[in-house]
């Protein structure tokens with residue numbers, strides 16, 4: 471894709487860099503390619519067999535270094551293990567002014583490695599000064615991200631962040647995947663969303679399996 475064609479994208483189409491080509495990165499990439507967004511994978515090795523195979527499945531996506539993908543994007547998605555998050559953000563370079571969607575969960579061997587008085591998302595924000603950090607896509611499994619279709623209705627996608635515009639952008643990207651976005655407000659609400667991942671994982675392992683999702687009921 472040339473620089474000119476990138477700049478000519480219509481406003482509803484987002485230029486998205488996804489850092490990490492694992493389960494979450496590939497699930498989100500698949501949905502956003504289908505929704506016609508411009509998706510570039512930021513990876514440690516764009517020529518690996520794994521990345522080539524993923525590009526073959528995705529069709530209309532590109533892969534490059536983390537730095538190049540992030541530099542060209544307006545939305546950067548962090549989908550690495552928690553232990554690699556700081557290194558991956560450093561590799562991405564200056565993210566100021568960009569929406570940075572943090573999908574990570576700071577889960578260590580004995581549970582959450584961060585919590586109560588801060589959150590992984592707030593640490594991510596401290597590592598990426600000026601980035602518009604939104605916590606999202608951390609409370610459900612990658613299988614749900616890959617396919618958000620449920621007979622009972624749209625699954626809820628809880629998100630939070632300190633910038634209203636960034637939350638709106640993320641909400642639209644969640645809706646494009648089939649979710650009902652639920653705006654939880656400021657980034658400190660990640661202190662609640664990250665423990666929800668522990669609950670989801672525990673229930674999945676206890677017998678619910680990996681295809682269940684949260685829903686919001688109103689009356």
Ligand SMILES: NC(=O)c1ccc[n+]([C@@H]2O[C@H](COP(=O)([O-])OP(=O)(O)OC[C@H]3O[C@@H](n4cnc5c(N)ncnc54)[C@H](OP(=O)(O)O)[C@@H]3O)[C@@H](O)[C@H]2O)c1
Nearest residue numbers: 490491492493494513514549550552554558574575611612
């Ligand atoms: N799996 C889930 O269902 C799920 C659901 C919600 C949230 N999460 C959270 O989302 C994050 C990603 O989970 P995942 O299951 O997708 O993990 P994964 O399958 O292990 O993939 C992570 C990817 O991160 C990249 N990576 C690894 N080390 C890196 C480093 N040092 N620097 C830069 N990139 C690195 C790798 O991509 P490259 O080889 O291309 O560099 C790798 O494929 C985790 O924090 C997890 O807690 C997972």
